[in-house]
Amino acid sequence: MSEYRMNDAAIELPAHFTDKTFHIFSVDRAGVGVFTFVVSRAPMEAGDTIDTFVKRLVSEMRKALPHFELKLQRTREVDGETAREIDYRWISDGAPLHQRQTVVMSPLAGDKPLAISFIGTCPKAFSPEWTEEYAKLVDSATLRRKDGPAFVSRxxxxxxxxxxxxxxxxxxxxxxxxxxxxxxxxxxxxxxxxxxxxxxxxxxxxxxxxxxxxxxxxxxxxxxxxxxxxxxxxxxxxxxxxxxxxxxxxxxxxxxxxxxxxxxxxxxxxxxxxxxxxx
Structure with a gap:
């Protein structure tokens, strides 16, 4: 076992457990969720590139999500690292959902590469407002990297x-x-x-x-x-x-x-x- 630290606690985690941390942020208006932003982490397979990981992710979503429809896939950057953004729609409990997901490989990746996903969700479709909000959130992301020389402020x-x-x-x-x-x-x-x-x-x-x-x-x-x-x-x-x-x-x-x-x-x-x- 190894100690797994969270922001406000620590647990002894067995070696066969995998960290799939989620951070969820939402915007509600008049009691209705209009935009949700999720940051998730998932292990990649040995030898994976960001392209092979996203290709497998899309394949899995096609099988798991009802009426899944991939609208767009493009290359972008997150904090200087090459990323892939996918835009897709599917049906959840009879209602349409529109999601955008930007996937980037963690710069800390060693023998166990890790994918970080930034997922925005809107009911029905992204409005111009939430399209801009999602882009700003992803653009603001900074990725943790291996510790370098300590910065000394002057x-x-x-x-x-x-x-x-x-x-x-x-x-x-x-x-x-x-x-x-x-x-x-x-x-x-x-x-x-x-x-x-x-x-x-x-x-x-x-x-x-x-x-x-x-x-x-x-x-x-x-x-x-x-x-x-x-x-x-x-x-x-x-x-x-x-x-x-x-x-x-x-x-x-x-x-x-x-x-x-x-x-x-x-x-x-x-x-x-x-x-x-x-x-």
Missing amino acids: PLDESTVGVVFVLHELNGTLYSLSGMTELFRHNIAEMFRDVSFYGATGAPLVMHPAPDAQKGWHAPDGREFLLWTADPRQHRSLSDRLSSVKVARGITGLSAVDDIRAYLSSVAETLPPSRGEST
Whole structure:
């Protein structure tokens, strides 16, 4: 037996048991389930590829699900890993169900490969709203990988050079500022409410208290704050967030999403950033 750990408990699991964990999330409106999102895990067979696994999965669903109809199968990515998305319909208890399933192989796979599936379900059919919601959920997924060197966050003081980007999440406005000095001129109270920060390369930044004796952004309660580099394995880059931007303001030449996308691409080509750091 081996100890199997869950979020809130642990059990002694016999060796012949297989982990098929499910995480289920649902949206209800007026007592009716309109969208369900499930994350499941299933063991793959030795030598399986994502294609052979999905082919077998579809074959099994054809046999098990009444009136199963495969509508679409396509290639996509999940956190940089090649995945397959299948779109299908079937009848459950006399009612039609529409499902989308994106399947990716876990990067942790060793001798026992594991498939991770992201499954969205709607009664009857996916609306444009739930089509977009499902795509956003899958795009936001990050896969656990083998532990690498520990990420060490560092504070960026007022002398740090390079553009700073500030994204207001609620209204989708992205501001580009000439540097930390300009950023520090703004009221810090505005920066605690649904705001994300990015450095000159688009790498994520987070706001934390400044180290002892280091001058930072002065808050009304007397504390000092600075922006710190953030682990890109846990925070999305600005390039990955551009679809959320509705309005771009600030520096001349960075007043449109396409301008910012081109700028980030040019920076990536000419000056590859260290992980999570502003340049």
